[in-house]
Amino acid sequence: EISARVNIVGNEFPAIQTVGAGAQECSGAEVSTNLTADHQKINLPGMQGDPAEYTSAIIANSSIVALMNEDVIRPLDDLVAKHGQGLKKNQLITINGKVMAVAFMANAQHLVYRKDILDQIGVEPPKTYEDMLAAAKMIRDQGILPNPVGGAYAANWNIAQEFNNMFIGYGGEHFKAGTAQPNVNSEAGVKALEMMKALSEYMNPDYLTHDSNATNAEFRAGNVALMNMWGSRAATLVTVDGVPQEVVDGFAIAGPMTVGGGSVPATTLWWDGWTVAKNISDEEAEATFVAMTHAIRPAILESDEIATQAVWLIDGYEPTPAAEGVFAAAQAGSVPYPMLPYMGLMHTALSNELADFMQGKESAEQALKDVEAAYTAAAKEKGFL
Amino acid sequence: MSSAATRKPLPLKIALWAFVTIWLLMAAFPFLWTLWGSFKVELDFFSIADWTNAITGANTERTHGSTFTGAGYDGAWVQEDFWRNVINTTFVCIFVVCTSLTIGTLGGYALSRSGFKYVFWLLITALIFRAIPPITLVSGYLPVFFDWNVWGFLPTAIIVLVAINQPFTLWMLHSFFESIPKELDESAKVDGCTQFQAFRRVIIPVMWPGVITTGLFSFLLAYNDFAVTSMILNEGNRTMIPAIAAFMGTTQTEGNVMFAVAAVVSATAPLFVMVLFFQRQIVSGLTAGAVKG
Amino acid sequence: MKHRTFFWFFLPTGLAMLVFIAAPLVSIVTQSFFAPHEAVLIEVENCGPFGCKKETTIDQEATAALREAEPMGRFVGFDVYLDRGHLAVTEVGEAWRNADGLGEFFGTLFNLPFYRALSFTLTYTFVCTPLLIALGFAIAISVNALHRKLKGVVIFFSLLPMIVTPLVGSLILFWMIDSRGVIGNFLQYLTNDPDLSLKASSPLMWTSLIVYGIWSSAPFAFVVFYAGLQTVPKDTLEAAQIDGATRWQQIRYVTIPHLMPLVTFVALIQLMDNFRVFEPIVGFSASAHATSLSWIIFNDLGGETQQLSAAATTSVLTVVGVAILLSPVLVRTWREFKGRT
Amino acid sequence: MAEIQLRNISKRWGAFVGVDNFDLTIADKEFLVLLGPSGCGKTTTMRMIAGLEDATEGDILVDGQRVNDLEPKDRDVAMVFQSYALYPNLNVYENIRFPLRVRGIDPSTHDEKVRRASAMVELDEFLHRKPAELSGGQRQRVALARAIVREPNVFLMDEPLSNLDAKLRVSTRAQIKNLSHELAVTTVYVTHDQIEAMTLADRVVVMKQGVVQQVGSPTEIYDKPANDFVASFIGSPAMNLMSGVMSGGTFSTEYTEIQNLSAPDGPVTLGFRAEDAQVVDSGGQINAPIYTMELLGDATMVTVRIGGALVSVKADKSYRAEIEDMVSIHVPSEQCHLFDAQTGARLGD
Amino acid sequence: MAEIQLRNISKRWGAFVGVDNFDLTIADKEFLVLLGPSGCGKTTTMRMIAGLEDATEGDILVDGQRVNDLEPKDRDVAMVFQSYALYPNLNVYENIRFPLRVRGIDPSTHDEKVRRASAMVELDEFLHRKPAELSGGQRQRVALARAIVREPNVFLMDEPLSNLDAKLRVSTRAQIKNLSHELAVTTVYVTHDQIEAMTLADRVVVMKQGVVQQVGSPTEIYDKPANDFVASFIGSPAMNLMSGVMSGGTFSTEYTEIQNLSAPDGPVTLGFRAEDAQVVDSGGQINAPIYTMELLGDATMVTVRIGGALVSVKADKSYRAEIEDMVSIHVPSEQCHLFDAQTGARLGD
Numbered sequence A: 001e002i003s004a005r006v007n008i009v010g011n012e013f014p015a016i017q018t019v020g021a022g023a024q025e026c027s028g029a030e031v032s033t034n035l036t037a038d039h040q041k042i043n044l045p046g047m048q049g050d051p052a053e054y055t056s057a058i059i060a061n062s063s064i065v066a067l068m069n070e071d072v073i074r075p076l077d078d079l080v081a082k083h084g085q086g087l088k089k090n091q092l093i094t095i096n097g098k099v100m101a102v103a104f105m106a107n108a109q110h111l112v113y114r115k116d117i118l119d120q121i122g123v124e125p126p127k128t129y130e131d132m133l134a135a136a137k138m139i140r141d142q143g144i145l146p147n148p149v150g151g152a153y154a155a156n157w158n159i160a161q162e163f164n165n166m167f168i169g170y171g172g173e174h175f176k177a178g179t180a181q182p183n184v185n186s187e188a189g190v191k192a193l194e195m196m197k198a199l200s201e202y203m204n205p206d207y208l209t210h211d212s213n214a215t216n217a218e219f220r221a222g223n224v225a226l227m228n229m230w231g232s233r234a235a236t237l238v239t240v241d242g243v244p245q246e247v248v249d250g251f252a253i254a255g256p257m258t259v260g261g262g263s264v265p266a267t268t269l270w271w272d273g274w275t276v277a278k279n280i281s282d283e284e285a286e287a288t289f290v291a292m293t294h295a296i297r298p299a300i301l302e303s304d305e306i307a308t309q310a311v312w313l314i315d316g317y318e319p320t321p322a323a324e325g326v327f328a329a330a331q332a333g334s335v336p337y338p339m340l341p342y343m344g345l346m347h348t349a350l351s352n353e354l355a356d357f358m359q360g361k362e363s364a365e366q367a368l369k370d371v372e373a374a375y376t377a378a379a380k381e382k383g384f385l
Numbered sequence B: 001m002s003s004a005a006t007r008k009p010l011p012l013k014i015a016l017w018a019f020v021t022i023w024l025l026m027a028a029f030p031f032l033w034t035l036w037g038s039f040k041v042e043l044d045f046f047s048i049a050d051w052t053n054a055i056t057g058a059n060t061e062r063t064h065g066s067t068f069t070g071a072g073y074d075g076a077w078v079q080e081d082f083w084r085n086v087i088n089t090t091f092v093c094i095f096v097v098c099t100s101l102t103i104g105t106l107g108g109y110a111l112s113r114s115g116f117k118y119v120f121w122l123l124i125t126a127l128i129f130r131a132i133p134p135i136t137l138v139s140g141y142l143p144v145f146f147d148w149n150v151w152g153f154l155p156t157a158i159i160v161l162v163a164i165n166q167p168f169t170l171w172m173l174h175s176f177f178e179s180i181p182k183e184l185d186e187s188a189k190v191d192g193c194t195q196f197q198a199f200r201r202v203i204i205p206v207m208w209p210g211v212i213t214t215g216l217f218s219f220l221l222a223y224n225d226f227a228v229t230s231m232i233l234n235e236g237n238r239t240m241i242p243a244i245a246a247f248m249g250t251t252q253t254e255g256n257v258m259f260a261v262a263a264v265v266s267a268t269a270p271l272f273v274m275v276l277f278f279q280r281q282i283v284s285g286l287t288a289g290a291v292k293g
Numbered sequence C: 001m002k003h004r005t006f007f008w009f010f011l012p013t014g015l016a017m018l019v020f021i022a023a024p025l026v027s028i029v030t031q032s033f034f035a036p037h038e039a040v041l042i043e044v045e046n047c048g049p050f051g052c053k054k055e056t057t058i059d060q061e062a063t064a065a066l067r068e069a070e071p072m073g074r075f076v077g078f079d080v081y082l083d084r085g086h087l088a089v090t091e092v093g094e095a096w097r098n099a100d101g102l103g104e105f106f107g108t109l110f111n112l113p114f115y116r117a118l119s120f121t122l123t124y125t126f127v128c129t130p131l132l133i134a135l136g137f138a139i140a141i142s143v144n145a146l147h148r149k150l151k152g153v154v155i156f157f158s159l160l161p162m163i164v165t166p167l168v169g170s171l172i173l174f175w176m177i178d179s180r181g182v183i184g185n186f187l188q189y190l191t192n193d194p195d196l197s198l199k200a201s202s203p204l205m206w207t208s209l210i211v212y213g214i215w216s217s218a219p220f221a222f223v224v225f226y227a228g229l230q231t232v233p234k235d236t237l238e239a240a241q242i243d244g245a246t247r248w249q250q251i252r253y254v255t256i257p258h259l260m261p262l263v264t265f266v267a268l269i270q271l272m273d274n275f276r277v278f279e280p281i282v283g284f285s286a287s288a289h290a291t292s293l294s295w296i297i298f299n300d301l302g303g304e305t306q307q308l309s310a311a312a313t314t315s316v317l318t319v320v321g322v323a324i325l326l327s328p329v330l331v332r333t334w335r336e337f338k339g340r341t
Numbered sequence D, E: 001m002a003e004i005q006l007r008n009i010s011k012r013w014g015a016f017v018g019v020d021n022f023d024l025t026i027a028d029k030e031f032l033v034l035l036g037p038s039g040c041g042k043t044t045t046m047r048m049i050a051g052l053e054d055a056t057e058g059d060i061l062v063d064g065q066r067v068n069d070l071e072p073k074d075r076d077v078a079m080v081f082q083s084y085a086l087y088p089n090l091n092v093y094e095n096i097r098f099p100l101r102v103r104g105i106d107p108s109t110h111d112e113k114v115r116r117a118s119a120m121v122e123l124d125e126f127l128h129r130k131p132a133e134l135s136g137g138q139r140q141r142v143a144l145a146r147a148i149v150r151e152p153n154v155f156l157m158d159e160p161l162s163n164l165d166a167k168l169r170v171s172t173r174a175q176i177k178n179l180s181h182e183l184a185v186t187t188v189y190v191t192h193d194q195i196e197a198m199t200l201a202d203r204v205v206v207m208k209q210g211v212v213q214q215v216g217s218p219t220e221i222y223d224k225p226a227n228d229f230v231a232s233f234i235g236s237p238a239m240n241l242m243s244g245v246m247s248g249g250t251f252s253t254e255y256t257e258i259q260n261l262s263a264p265d266g267p268v269t270l271g272f273r274a275e276d277a278q279v280v281d282s283g284g285q286i287n288a289p290i291y292t293m294e295l296l297g298d299a300t301m302v303t304v305r306i307g308g309a310l311v312s313v314k315a316d317k318s319y320r321a322e323i324e325d326m327v328s329i330h331v332p333s334e335q336c337h338l339f340d341a342q343t344g345a346r347l348g349d
């Protein structure tokens, strides 16, 4: 079917494994894959060579900018025109008018809760973080759970992501419009931090070490009634071995919450998609495009197992119950995670500087000042400022 | 072995035993706990709800009807073809150990037997080399390896592991060689050996404890390495540790920790055999009677 | 040994190090003096599954031209070394001028990422290293005194902390020391404090990391010393016995001096490894309480936007730090070395 | 005070017998020398006394007290090792001082004691050196100084002078003897040099393959060797031994006829010492062709070959003859020793 | 064929001089003995010949060829180390066989050669043992066997017999001498035992503190010591030396007056050998109180004290007297050696 080599680099979770396997169904030339959690460190050097080792990288909206920054992926417009009949319009990621990637699945954080416990205290699933706080207080006061709120607040990528959610929920903009100047040391920033701090009062005291795995474990153990969790984790949250029956039964999901009376939910939308390398021959590019398009053809959804693997953006996808949260997030007008060249630097700065505030070692203003200073130093070095 | 001088009085014996027992408990407890827990489900293993679950396996019983389950092992070995990674690891380990020891003993021996000033500077340089965090090195390799088209293969990883570990091997062997009397090589040289023959036929046999110990560390390095193997090997050539890491999942995706735990436990068994086998070599001190003075 | 013989003996290992360590080291040092070009940003419309949005992106043509002109990037000299992410001279100077008292100065200082990392790194290094050497030595002596048949098994179990993959080992321990884990519970029982959580307080987290550090590295010291013990000359020990040395004095005056090259070696290696402490911080998700230089490097390289110059700079600083740290040992080695020739 | 009793001690490694049934009481203040060929168990015996080696069988008593289970350090012995066994990391001064330090002897006296000991073995110039930078003899002297620096109850010395030159040896020998008297310690001294044994010993123990052959004062051993082994081992040159036949008080063998001996008829071994015989112009008991001649400096050694055995006598240093010339040797019959041809045991007196 | 020339070689460690300006040609097939007190540089000289130690200065030539830069193995020497240096992991058999193996000598001949060498040093029973299980003397014999097993051009032996008993020593000595002749190799032999030196050497080199004192045949060295050091070092017992004053052909000092000597007036040192003097009833040149008496077995050593120096003469083994009794000693003037009181150099002839 194809006539030139295809080599895919990407993350390794099941949905991407499915895509990789789909691409390998193609015959006529060798299709190899390298799906690993470290794909982000490999994909750039692997595509910088000429010819590039990888013809395609599977990325997300946060990581495509690294490839864009270094100019290693090619516009796909003509290939879309030639082979992309099966693709939906909204799958095409267009940057500056050129199609640079094809998305195939979506993700977002949203509310996950224990229906049984909320029923017990007689409240509806919270729509806002303020509601969440109130519900948490009730649960604690009634002695049901001492630490009813869960959150992936581990002092690394996770806590920065939670800040982003909250910050966006408060209407914050990370950068001064049209520039790379930081803008987090604002009212929205302070409020976001204060809300996080308020929530943390209801969390396990070790919350700064809890990433999403640990948070999920807490939920499964029945220690948590309310948390903001990734849609991609919802499907498997209670299906693993040994989860107590009341947790399985009480498990429920809902859309993302808003905060501070804002209308934009305090969450971000994510997509995963594939790109085609620039430093390869046109035949290889075409073969890659064909193989990748084949891998995400609507027919794959016929398998139930595959259908539940992700929130697919593919034509014909019917949301499973576990996907409702992500759909709700999209519908509620959530914003996508910013696709900016310097967003990564901001995320890193946030990861490193927020823990002090959470531990009460410094004020919110100081923490945000530190974030801006750290970001500025990094952005200067990278040439964005 | 048992002269009055080597016999120990009772209180000393008791203190010794107490100390060894406490240490063994400290050293082995987490592992034994893991071993026990590897037959449980994740919830019991981490036992957040109640730590006794890890022992009783309450949740395991609920799911599997028995307090023990081989699900983790089944998952890792059958479902995820962990044996492929084991084979890769074996391959990498054997070659890393052999190469490392071969070139390391040569170098370490030369360093210990040459009295010129540059020896000291070479040792210092090696030390400085070792100070570089491996991750920085590896990220430096990537563009070049991709350029040369050698990225992703086991031999590449082997060479890199050997090279990164050379400073350590050199220092360690150098320290061991220092403790071997010079008269031994001298006598071999007079008997007609070249420096190399003296090294191979006289020094190495006496050096076994040091060589085996160094080999053990080279082995563990190759076996436990994550920084290099995860970045340099492609998926098909993956060794155990990156594979285990993959079982653990990432922030946005679910892993299967029990697969990882089962894999770790089962990968330890061959090491047990190995250590038992090689401890004879470590134990046999051979310099006795070599020279007087 | 003649120069020529030495050369051939040393060639393979020298070559390996030259190609795979020296060369990258040169490029790391170079990189730390260069930064990427100024990015030319343009505002564009981006569309995706969730609609369209105005965003900035890099103007590829303009940037490509810049790259062409200066393939190495911008030469920035020591700028990166001195910026806030590293030595932060401006910030430190300011803090010094503005602080009332040392306490506040240090407060501000340790708010800077580099110095915060340094403070933990140094504490960790200087607490772990001596303790683990002592522990390793004690174990080696004890095991050596055991019955021959038992040794193998004991050695194996003693090695376990080192054998069990750090990746998984630290994860397991992470859960064990959780306030509801088995060790956490045990500690709560011991201290009679049901709220005790190792992970929630910085001092306790530091302690846990240090204990883990000792626990996981003591086997290394143990095995090295154990192997060294096998070559202790028997007649010298006997002479000491006759001279009236107690067991401890035999160890003190015969065994330890004999093992001295190995003690130096273990100290060097462990100082260095501890200075590069990284895995436990990640394994214990301890970055809220403790960071290290290696952790900063990892963080810089691991982000969505890789900060190569920053990472290179921190790497060079780490190497310099190690060199400073080891200098006393090195000076001693040098004296011994000179004494020998 | 230290009387050492060795009660039937034996040492075996597997089937190999290192020391066999050694039974001896060493009196307090006695200077006992162990003498015997290489590998006969001298060192082993000494190590058992020191407590470095367990006796496979038998008891060791010091002053009537069984010490088999005592540690070396509690036996209060000082020992010079055949292999020196210096502390390589300590310099000469510290090596010598070591026993004082570990025994907790008043530090203010150390310096003096060390200097006295080192002066005794002429090591003053080398006090700051490490053992690796010493010559063989110097190392041995350090080992010696280390043993004498403290004043133990028992001295054990294993060939302490083997690497010293004649001059130093003579003076050190005298000093050892002196010291042992002055300190009134019991000394067990191993040597392969009979001059040393003769000059130093109160009593000599001659061993062979782990078995004691004779115990006695130097003169006893020299004048009345208990068997042909001792006879051939003691004296330099060794006693001349010839196999022959006794008949009616006359010993005869190739070239030889010695009369006036008192022993039963039958095959015997006859021995005499070189210095007891003289080269005479004629009429000697032995008349044989010269086999070799050696110049000794103060004398000439003339050797003849009798029944396969070499027989040497000293002639004057001016004596000159050609090899194969006949020589006549006078052997006084009262100076002859007779041994059983089978068992080697001494016959008569 | 191996003539060894040592051209002004020196060895220094920092400021310390181990060997100073050693200049000597060792003829092909010569048996050269290095003799000197402990630490005088014997081992160091030998190690330089073997190539184990670099000469700080000077050249070493073998057959006219400069070998300073040759590896030990290319110098075709065999060496017995003072410290044995056995291979601890190999048993005795393999230790001895080692030089054959590494030199690629036809394996079928190994067994025979090894057995011959081991028989020579009486080690046959111990072939399967590891060095750690041997006695000191046995180890030394292994080292010896290892050196003689192949047939090199040069033998270097560093006190190869120091740990052997007298008997074995005599026989091994003879065998070494024999071997060196038979193989016609050049031999350099270090010993501190002058008997060994005398009996073995073609030429003896006497050293002191790194400096050669005298080179000559054993008789030369014995009869005409070049200075008082050599005189006092050679001979057992050592030559008696007395400080005194010459005036008109008469030497006089405490208790002593010796006439008929030819030397200029002034202070001198006079020496004579114990065996050249006799104890006489009266009328001897020396008349002094007895200081000590030692029983040597074949003789009695009588010592008197003259001006602080001890002077010994041998008396008959039956001689008996009390300490402090006066003794008269006859010293023939033609047997006296005179040395300069300052430089110690020999005076006259």
Ligand SMILES: Nc1ncnc2c1ncn2[C@@H]1O[C@H](COP(=O)(O)OP(=O)(O)OP(=O)(O)O)[C@@H](O)[C@H]1O
Binding pocket: D132, D133, D134, D135, D136, D137, D138, D163, E013, E016, E017, E018, E036, E037, E038, E039, E040, E041, E042, E043, E044, E045, E082, E192
């Ligand atoms: N590595 C060294 N460093 C410094 N001095 C040394 C070294 N090796 C030997 N010496 C010194 O050089 C001198 C000569 O040593 P050498 O070993 O040649 O003596 P030797 O004549 O063999 O004596 P012995 O008969 O005691 O073995 C000695 O005084 C010794 O202390």
Ligand SMILES: Nc1ncnc2c1ncn2[C@@H]1O[C@H](COP(=O)(O)OP(=O)(O)OP(=O)(O)O)[C@@H](O)[C@H]1O
Binding pocket: D013, D016, D017, D018, D036, D037, D038, D039, D040, D041, D042, D043, D044, D045, D082, D192, E132, E133, E134, E135, E136, E137, E138, E163
């Ligand atoms: N560890 C051992 N294992 C087996 N045999 C041994 C061991 N140690 C010594 N022997 C043997 O025991 C015998 C006696 O040894 P010992 O060391 O007592 O001899 P020695 O009389 O001191 O001889 P030398 O004068 O040569 O030192 C020797 O034949 C030796 O080979």
Ligand SMILES: [Mg+2]
Binding pocket: D042, D043, D044, D082, D158, E135, E136, E137
């Ligand atoms: Mg012995």
Ligand SMILES: [Mg+2]
Binding pocket: D135, D136, D137, E042, E043, E044, E082, E158
């Ligand atoms: Mg010597």
